[in-house]
Amino acid sequence: MIIPASTAQSVATRLAHHLNEELAVPEITRFADGEFKLQLPSTDDRAVIVCSTTTADAHIELLQLQEVASREADEVLTILPYMGYARQDRAFRDGEPVTARAVAQAISTTTDRVFTVSPHEPAITELFDVPCAIVDGAPRLAEGLPEGLTDPLFLAPDEGATELAGAVRDAYGSGETDYFEKHRDRKTGTVSIEPHDTDVADRDVILTDDIIATGSTMATAIEQLNGQAARSIYAGCIHPVLADSAQATLGGAGVTKLFGTDTIERSVSTVSVAPAIATELR
Ligand code: R5P
Numbered sequence: 001m002i003i004p005a006s007t008a009q010s011v012a013t014r015l016a017h018h019l020n021e022e023l024a025v026p027e028i029t030r031f032a033d034g035e036f037k038l039q040l041p042s043t044d045d046r047a048v049i050v051c052s053t054t055t056a057d058a059h060i061e062l063l064q065l066q067e068v069a070s071r072e073a074d075e076v077l078t079i080l081p082y083m084g085y086a087r088q089d090r091a092f093r094d095g096e097p098v099t100a101r102a103v104a105q106a107i108s109t110t111t112d113r114v115f116t117v118s119p120h121e122p123a124i125t126e127l128f129d130v131p132c133a134i135v136d137g138a139p140r141l142a143e144g145l146p147e148g149l150t151d152p153l154f155l156a157p158d159e160g161a162t163e164l165a166g167a168v169r170d171a172y173g174s175g176e177t178d179y180f181e182k183h184r185d186r187k188t189g190t191v192s193i194e195p196h197d198t199d200v201a202d203r204d205v206i207l208t209d210d211i212i213a214t215g216s217t218m219a220t221a222i223e224q225l226n227g228q229a230a231r232s233i234y235a236g237c238i239h240p241v242l243a244d245s246a247q248a249t250l251g252g253a254g255v256t257k258l259f260g261t262d263t264i265e266r267s268v269s270t271v272s273v274a275p276a277i278a279t280e281l282r
Helices: 009-019 054-073 099-108 122-127 140-145 159-172 218-229 246-253 274-281
Strands: 001-006 027-030 038-039 048-051 076-079 113-117 132-135 151-154 176-178 183-185 190-193 204-212 232-240 257-261 270-272
Touching: 001 009, 009 048, 009 274, 027 176, 027 257, 038 054, 048 054, 054 183, 076 176, 099 122, 113 122, 113 274, 122 132, 132 274, 140 257, 140 270, 140 274, 151 159, 159 176, 159 204, 183 218, 190 218, 204 218, 218 232, 232 246, 246 257
Parallel strands: 001 048, 048 076, 076 113, 113 132, 151 176, 151 204, 204 232, 232 257, 257 270
Antiparallel strands: 027 038, 183 190
């Protein structure tokens, strides 16, 4: 049985369809003090809980779903299309918690296995106390692109996203790849990128990143590409966090099309990672 948390209803529904498994409809209400009151249909088979832990509430909802399922099902699998707090994977300063470890350990308590889609740092899997596997969401991004792009250039906004750009290019079937040199001021968060020497004039450029959070990285890259007369600029990401005014920032920078996957449910989540998750679970 596929069990969706409220943050992952689209991807869970598609996953149930791909695996031809029953989709549970949890009943979620609240007690007078605001705490979640949750009820699940019973399952004695394999329970596949799908939850993007985008908020503190989502973490609690996941623990609740796991607790019920672990008392009833033979096996509990936990799918984290997006794992929140994953970027707090070390104590950057004295006195800071490694929050990724804290949540990974809590999630491990009542599950047999964990799967997470394209985490920023693959080493995050080592923080769980149960086996954790990575589902590669990158090739799915090619689905968000039209056929027949003109001389496509798959461009990573920083060196760390180069492999991702290559995976999207391979799934698309043609095109060149390259990356920008990016610097982020640790104090102000301001992003700057080095001028790029690949000729982008009259080409369709596809910027790909794992996460778009504030949109600063993509907006800086888009502005530079527009200055170099790119024909069009597509900005695709696996996890469309899109905090605050990120969408407006990217619109203002002149993006042609912004798209992401359904690891986080946003208006731009036009591509699904469900087929990639289904392949891992079969
Ligand atoms: C950083 O290395 C990540 O891959 C993304 O580039 C970053 O998280 C994007 O953040 P923002 O949208 O705030 O610039």
